[in-house]
Amino acid sequence: MRVPMNWLAEYCDPGMDAAALADRLAMTGTEVERVVRHGAQTTEGFVIGKVLTREQHPDADRLSVCGVDVGEGEPVTIVCGAPNVDAGQTVAVARPGAVMPDGTKLKKAKLRGVESNGMILAEDELEIGGDHNGIMQLETDPALSGRELAAGAPLIEALVPGEDVLELEITPNRPDCLGVYGVAREVHAITGNPLASLPTGPSPEGDETFSIEVQDHTLCPRFTARVYRDVKVGSSPLWLKQRLSAAGQRPINNVVDITNYLMLLTGQPMHAFDMDKIRGGRLVIRNASEAEKMTTLDGVERVCDEQTVLVCDGEGPSAIAGIMGGAISEVSDETTSVLLEIATWNGPNIHRTSQKLALRSEASGRFEKGLSAELPLEVQELAAKLMTELTGARLTSATIDVAGEIAAPRAVKLRATKLRALLGAEISAQRCAEILQRLAFDVAVEGDDVVATPPHFRAADITREADLIEEIARVEGVDSIPATLPAAPAAIGRLSGSQRLKRRIEDLLAANGYHEAITWSFTGAQQLAAISADGAAAPEHELLTIANPLSEDHSVMRPLALPGLLQAAKHNLARGADAVRLFEVGAVYSGTADEPREHTAIALLLSGPAAAGTWRDQGANGDFYALKGVVDAVAAQAGVTPEYQPIDATHHTYLIPGRAAEVLVGDVSLGWLGELHPLVAKRFDLPDTVVGELNLQALSALLPEPVTYEPISTFPPAREDIAVVVEAERTADEVLGVVREAGGKLLSGAGVFDVYEGEQVGEGRKSLAIRLTYSAPDRTLTDDEVAAARAKITERLESIGGLLRG
Amino acid sequence: MSETVEKIQSIEAEASSAIGSAGTPAELEDARVRFLGRKAALNEILKSIAQLPPEEKGPVGKAGNQTRGRLEALLSRRQEVLEAAALNDLLENERIDITLPASPTIAGGSLHPITQTRREIEDVFVGMGYKVAEGPEVERVHYNFDALNHPPNHPAREWTDTFYFSDDVLLRTHTSPVQVRVMERQPPPVYVIVPGKVYRRDNDATHTPMFHQIEGLAVDENVTLGDLRGTLLEFARAIFGEDREVRLRPHFFPFTEPSVEIDVSCFKCKGGGHLKDGSRCNLCKGIGWIEILGAGMVDPNVFEHVRESGYDPEKIQGFAFGMGVERIAMLKHGVPDLRLFYDNDLRFLDQFGRGVA
Ligand SMILES: [Zn+2]
Secondary structure: OEEEHHHHHHHOOOOOOHHHHHHHHHOOOOEEEEEEEEEOOOOOOEEEEEEEEEEEOOOOOOOEEEEEEOOOOOOEEEEEOOOOOOOOOEEEEEOOOOEOOOOOEOOOEEEOOEEEOOEEOEHHHHOOOOOOOOEOOHHHOOOOOOOOOOOOOEHHHOOOOEEEEEEEEOOOOOHHHOOHHHHHHHHHHHHOOOOOOOOOOOOOOOOOOOEEEEOOOOOOOEEEEEEEEOOOOOOOOHHHHHHHHHOOOOOOOHHHHHHHHHHHHHOOOOEEEEHHHOHHHEEEEEEOOOOOEEEEOOOOEEEOOOOOEEEEOOOOEEEEOOOEEEHHHOOOOOOOOEEEEEEEOOHHHHHHHHHHOOOOOHHHHHHOOOOOOOHHHHHHHHHHHHHHHHHOOEEOOOOEEEEOOOOOOOOEEEEHHHHHHHHOOOOOHHHHHHHHHHOOOEEEEEOOEEEEEOOHHHOOOOOOHHHHHHHHHHHHOHHHOOOOOOOOOOOOOOOOHHHHHHHHHHHHHHHOOOEEOOOOOEEOHHHHHHOOOOOOOOOOOOOEEOOOOOOHHHOEEOOOOHHHHHHHHHHHHHOOOOOEEEEEEEEEEEEOOOOEEEEEEEEEEEEOOOOOOEOOEOOOOOOHHHHHHHHHHHHHHOOOOOEEEOOOHHHOOOEEEEEEEEEEEOOEEEEEEEEEOHHHHHHOOOOOEEEEEEEHHHHHOOOOOOOOOOOOOOOOOEEEEEEEEEEOOOOHHHHHHHHHHHHHHHEEEEEEEEEEOOOOOOOOEEEEEEEEEEOOOOOOOOHHHHHHHHHHHHHHHHHOOOEEEO | OOHHHHHHHHHHHHHHHHHHHOOOHHHHHHHHHHHHOOOOHHHHHHHHHHHOOHHHHHHHHHHHHHHHHHHHHHHHHHHHHHHHHHHHHHHHOOOOOOOOOOOOOOOOOEOOHHHHHHHHHHHHHHHOOOEEOOOOOEEEHHHHOHHHOOOOOOHHHOOOOOOEOOOOEEEOOOOOHHHHHHHHHOOOOEEEEEEEEEEOOOOEOOEOOEEEEEEEEEEEOOOOHHHHHHHHHHHHHHHHOOOOOEEEEEEEEOOEEEEEEEEEEOOOOOOOOEOOOOOEOOOOOOOOEEEEEEEEEEOHHHHHHOHHHOOOOOOOEEEEEEEEHHHHHHHHHOOOOOOHHHHOOHHHHHHOOOOOO
């Protein structure tokens, strides 16, 4: 909200400049977004002038050469291009040295050979209004005519040429600050400077009545109206235009300007009806029927629903309550009778309707925050003053007031002990009372306690002791509260086992050359199709779909982190990276809106060498086994050694089926890894790439008990190597399984150290070289014992078709 | 002294000098043969002892054998010296270029700067006695808004501002719902921080639809606003430097009352608003203070939602705070653009890899 400094000072003079006030407001709970300048950059150099003479410029048809009295004894020459300039006028003059709104500093200038000592100003040149048809004639302005305007007097005596404007961010709990007067109350509270009261208007001259019926007071707690006759619609005085413009509202005509001005002053929106266009001579406030239509004054036909509240005349809708008037009863230049509605509406209902109709206005933005139902009566008084003074109207009715039951503000008790306990600072009951009084509360001190009743415009926000404490804290200054630390014997800080596991895994991956990425949690159908080898359909995942996504690409919660990592790999390879090793630890999602599921995934991607090459070593190739080593290392952090089993390719269409594995511990699946399908790799412009994903929660669940020491054998082990030729389909795990079973207790280790396929072993067969280690905890094994164990192993290997090579 | 003993002494003097001056293994071998060889004079003397008169046998034998021992020792020491010199000559020709890049055990990866910042913040609070709590990102309206005292028409609830899966299920817009979940699970006292991803329906130069927050909650019998100030002062100093101060500005949040925004004194201009050269500080825009987080005393209405779990607002009180991890990371590392965190460009990530693990 924009608050012009001069307007503010009319009600409470802060006694400081805009920047200092901005700081004070910020430190007491009113956020100032910035201070801006409206109109001229300076007030100096702007004076009142009297045009004494006007002559045609000798060399330019459209220019006049004027002799202007600017209070310097001799008149000065000013060249003016306005068609309406003439001798006898009182005008606004910018003298050389004056700084215009756009920052240009005015200088003496020769215009077609004639020296001009300034500029006679039009409205738009000071950002007062939009009018550039001619210069401002101060003596004809309704508010200035009849006033003594001395030539050479500072212009600010008649009109504000430029001023600072505060741009405030009003928090939703303070709708009372949505007007200049509300901000003046704040300034009063924080500075103690006097607060002027709002003026009151004339008493009604007539006793005209008008029928108003409110069907549901929960939707319309109060509806007030006053009737004005002999209204002359016309232009507003300059001061009003200047204030509206400085506050960011375009001047239109005096009646509309008055309603806007009062809204900006008090925060209370209102609506002026052309009384003669209210059919049937009555208003009914009711809910719309389903799909009831009406045209708002912006010319758009609106389709209402049953929760929309309408202000209707005898024949149909005339305005959408609290949001926008109807075209049918709009005030025009011909209007002579005005019914001024000032009402209170149900905030949530206005909010809902404004959402539903996608129609926001200054009025709806205020009503939806919930305004005081006492406010309309006060504002009707103010309106009467302006309507009669500025439009020449006669107020012909008393205030027609149709109100439901309006709750009075409730007294709230503030205990000094509670205040102290919450803030950790000492503020006396007396001081509390003083602060609350300045905030317009009704206050009684009862010993150490204070009983305070909020003013009506704060009644909705102040209902509890905590609300009072907040008020006192902010006015007293929260920044003055001393810093202490909780005396917290029960506070024991530590990370949980799974949090520590996560950190270990992240550190492990970083230490092994992987960069941590953070990719979007969102994905889209197209991205999921792109990781399916056939490109046609998304992989089989239960997708959690956002009802109101920002874009198609971000419409689904990722069921796996792969699409984001592939995109990141593509990004980096396109920018010259020769290897990409990425990991991400983050949530992946599944299930439905009713039963959403998420778990933390550890996603891995390896594209290019497994380790960076150096000047003497090209680096190991990044393939399945390279990433399997990483997966083993990650699992080892949780103290487990996983098994690798063939994967169900229909669930992992982005992998090469024969080069992929499910990672298991017992029957718990930890995740998967595998080489990226070349068709998928091609879509992301990737070379051979290996990817994988593990479930952090599944790993955490396997975190072991503390390790129990086992005695180390002091007897040397016996080692020997064997080579066995088996069918190529046999996996290493199968063969080792057979070996281990046959070796029994004496076989303490068995591992494959070489694999050979080729002519020497024949088509469809392979040779596995296996290192066997035999040992016993209590003795050195004899040759006979080792030989017996080996014989058993050999026998079992032969039984599965294995052939031992010499 | 016998003539023979004198001769031995003269042999020793000559041999010592020859061994000491031998400059190559060959010269040393020559000296060995000459003075200690089978046909050498010393050996001849020792072989002929038997022919000496009885009174000379003893002294000559002793002198000869001692001389022989000393010369042998001298010889082997000289040999070591010569071998070492030869090896050094050899090594002199085997110099390497010590400026070539190292062969690392593995080239460095990195933790994302968001993770690094998150951990740094976590560690500060763990050190102050906080545990780390987590909660779901796909959240219910109840936890995200209702239980946090957001009125039904609060703008953040709107579908234009928040991602929804259904009328009741959304992507959490802050980490605050975990406050409520934690209090439901355990009675007071509670000291937790909650790091995590949050989502808002915003996508422009200064907003991403996904970002990271860290929430803090301390509930006990007598936790005060002064304690909040002290806690966040410790935090600000741990993250931004020991000389930092904090400033509390009143603000409004639905779930705290009183609510404050916390500013930290600018660490670029030391709070003065101007740099050494007199120019305006661009980090704090000349204000001297930088907003880093929102906080406040937990609103009694929030406790009402978890009263059954032991949170009677008349008996306990507490504070809560929440900060954006990206913002802290941007301030701390001078990262100018939020988007850099989500491009995952290795040239960016690599800058944060130094000192990892
Ligand atoms: Zn600064």
